[in-house]
Amino acid sequence: MSTPPTSDVDLFADQVVLDPCPVHAELREQGPVVHLPKNGVYALTRYDVIRGALADWESFSSTSIAFNPMANQALTGTSLASDPPAHTRLRATLTENLSPRALRGLKGRIEAKADALVAELVEQGSFEAVDALARAFPLEVVADLIGFTGHVRDNMLRWGQAAMQVLGPMNQRTAENFPIAGELYAWCSEVTADDLAEGSVGRGIFDAEARGAIPEGTAGHIIHQYLGAGVDTTVAAIGNVVALFAAHPDQLDLVRAEPSLIPGAFNEVLRFWSPVNVWGRLATRDVDVEGTVIPAGAQIAVLLGAGNRDPRHYDDPDTFLVERNPVDHLSFGYGPHGCAGQGLARLEAHAVIEALSRRVKRLVAGPEVRVPSNITRSIEELPVLEVIPA
Amino acid sequence: MKIVLDRPRCEGHGLCEEAAPQLMHVDDDGELVLDREEIDEADAALANAAARVCPVAALRVE
Numbered sequence: 001m002s003t004p005p006t007s008d009v010d011l012f013a014d015q016v017v018l019d020p021c022p023v024h025a026e027l028r029e030q031g032p033v034v035h036l037p038k039n040g041v042y043a044l045t046r047y048d049v050i051r052g053a054l055a056d057w058e059s060f061s062s063t064s065i066a067f068n069p070m071a072n073q074a075l076t077g078t079s080l081a082s083d084p085p086a087h088t089r090l091r092a093t094l095t096e097n098l099s100p101r102a103l104r105g106l107k108g109r110i111e112a113k114a115d116a117l118v119a120e121l122v123e124q125g126s127f128e129a130v131d132a133l134a135r136a137f138p139l140e141v142v143a144d145l146i147g148f149t150g151h152v153r154d155n156m157l158r159w160g161q162a163a164m165q166v167l168g169p170m171n172q173r174t175a176e177n178f179p180i181a182g183e184l185y186a187w188c189s190e191v192t193a194d195d196l197a198e199g200s201v202g203r204g205i206f207d208a209e210a211r212g213a214i215p216e217g218t219a220g221h222i223i224h225q226y227l228g229a230g231v232d233t234t235v236a237a238i239g240n241v242v243a244l245f246a247a248h249p250d251q252l253d254l255v256r257a258e259p260s261l262i263p264g265a266f267n268e269v270l271r272f273w274s275p276v277n278v279w280g281r282l283a284t285r286d287v288d289v290e291g292t293v294i295p296a297g298a299q300i301a302v303l304l305g306a307g308n309r310d311p312r313h314y315d316d317p318d319t320f321l322v323e324r325n326p327v328d329h330l331s332f333g334y335g336p337h338g339c340a341g342q343g344l345a346r347l348e349a350h351a352v353i354e355a356l357s358r359r360v361k362r363l364v365a366g367p368e369v370r371v372p373s374n375i376t377r378s379i380e381e382l383p384v385l386e387v388i389p390a
Numbered sequence: 391m392k393i394v395l396d397r398p399r400c401e402g403h404g405l406c407e408e409a410a411p412q413l414m415h416v417d418d419d420g421e422l423v424l425d426r427e428e429i430d431e432a433d434a435a436l437a438n439a440a441a442r443v444c445p446v447a448a449l450r451v452e
Contacts (some may be wrong), residue, residue: 055447088398101402101420327405327443335447336399342445343403 004033004042004292011039011278011301012067012169014372021318024306039067039169041301042283044295047313047330049289050302052143053281054334057083062337064282064299064368066167067374070176074185078221080229084336091340093214094222107347108289110141114351115359122359122387129365129382133352138231141348146226147200150244152187158233159184160377163224167280168374172366180181187226201215201226220251230341236275237266237345243382244320245356246365254390255357262357264325266349270327272320274305275375277363279333305332311376362388391429392452393437395422399448406440406449413437 009023010016015084016023027034028045037043046052053351054062061083066072074083096102121127135157143153157248162180163174186337187297195212202223209219255261271357281300288295307330309317314326332339339345356363369381393413399425402420412434413436429437434451 060400095401099401099420100404104420327409332445334445338445338447340401343401 001288002292003299004035004157004289004294006035006037008095008245008363009034009036011036011041011043011303012171012374017277017374017377018370020303021304021309024303024309027303028306030309030387031290031292033292033294036301038180039065039300039301041280043301043303043306044058044289045303045306045310047307047310050304050307051328051334053141053225053289053300053302054330054337057336059284059287060281061284062087062281065280067169067278067299067301068166070170070178071166071174078225079340080225080337081376087336090218091336093205093208095217095340096208096213097204097283098226098341098344101178102201103343103347106145111138111345111351111354114348115355118352118355118359121388125387127387128386129242129384130235130239130379131381133242134379134382137238137240137352138234138348141344142199142226142230142234145201146223147202148227149195149197152195154230155183157235158262159187160227160235160374163228164232164375165373172372173372173374174251184224186225188220188227191220191223191387193219204338211275226341228341230344231277232376232378233339234341234345234348236376237270239348239379239382240269240273240275240365241266241349242356242384243354243365243368243379246363246382246384248320249362251320251358251363252357254322255353256361259354259357261322261325262272262350262353263346264327265353266346267326267329268317268320268322268324270331271308271314272329273325273377275376275378276304276331277375278303279375292308306335360387361390391425391431391434391437393427393429393441394452396448397422397423397451399446400444401446401448403445405445407442407445410436411439413440415443 012253032046032049062292068388070302079094166181168174193206205219253263277303283298284293364386366383368379371380400422404416413426437451
């Protein structure tokens with residue numbers, strides 16, 4: 001048994017968060033665990049150890065998912081930041097209205113919305129894909145689902161982005177976003193059933209609180225998690241769908257010829273460009289990882305994207321192949337904390353891919369614009385210069 | 391060998407059914423039904439594939 005190798009990489013440096021793959025590859029080759037003194041973390045870099053750690057909640061606690069103590073403090077008692085057995089009940093309430101079971105009735109409506117939006121954009125002939133599609137679609141779906149109206153609807157994107165940014169280390173991005181994340185927090189602590197549209201999932205959460213299924217005063221926490229976790233990540237995923245299909249017209253052709261590839265194509269988008277770059281855990285004891293020891297109390301950085309490109313698990317991992325169908329990718333996490341909204345994310349993304357592949361023959365895109373971000377990796381602007389309709 | 395379902399953990403994502411429709415299905419209420427729990431060597435690979443794709447680790451083979 002030995003100590004893990006050390007690297008002077010800064011995971012949150014601008015150039016690393018903008019283009020993490022080269023750094024991920026370097027760390028992955030150094031070892032399955034690499035100590036990063038600049039960030040005060042032990043990074044998990046390879047597929048097997050990441051999946052193993054996500055399943056092992058007893059050794060890798062979720063009480064430190066953020067990389068600064070203030071954010072971890074603010075998340076105390078939420079489903080996201082708790083371990084079983086407390087986590088189990090919170091999770092059940094969180095997913096009650098969000099599981100594929102609960103969402104079955106929504107499929108047709110989501111598909112119709114995606115189709116109408118894509119039809120309009122194809123008609124325009126050129127558009128800015130992030131604003132007009134990647135942001136517009138999930139905002140509309142999530143707002144309608146939870147029942148957000150008025151100023152909340154207008155603030156969803158700002159709030160959702162800030163909720164992710166503040167999970168980073170205490171850098172400038174984190175500091176600038178705390179006040180914005182605070183607006184969301186304040187609203188969630190005061191929201192009442194009447195603020196949410198009738199018949200919405202948000203109303204359903206208040207009904208659950210009223211009948212005692214969840215403790216009094218916790219409905220707002222659950223709404224906070226829906227908005228905080230579900231907006232920025234989905235925007236990233238859908239933006240990536242458009243960019244990757246524009247850049248790989250042969251792969252779009254495959255999906256156009258064979259619609260049964262749609263779910264697999266979405267898995268490949270998620271594997272190739274993970275919307276979440278890095279996520280935290282806390283070592284509860286000295287953990288032996290393939291012969292090296294992570295000390296008890298250490299902050300862990302789980303590099304989901306590094307695991308997704310691990311050549312020990314995926315052949316030719318740096319190539320985007322829709323026929324690969326990597327059902328076991330790590331982008332939704334795994335195990336007890338596996339993304340609670342993944343059923344909704346699949347409904348949304350499958351609907352977008354289906355509409356694009358049916359209505360579009362080819363997308364000609366200009367250069368994508370990215371801005372550095374602590375946790376989520378997404379495209380800020382993507383000009384689609386020309387649409388060749390199907 | 392046996393397929394074991396941790397029912398409270400199952401959220402009905404249905405990926406297991408796609409991997410092993412011969413062994414399990416999601417019913418009309420969105421609940422997972424194990425059509426066969428006791429399995430032999432011939433079905434072990436399928437059962438393991440189903441357990442592997444469960445995103446919330448609600449299935450295991452023992």
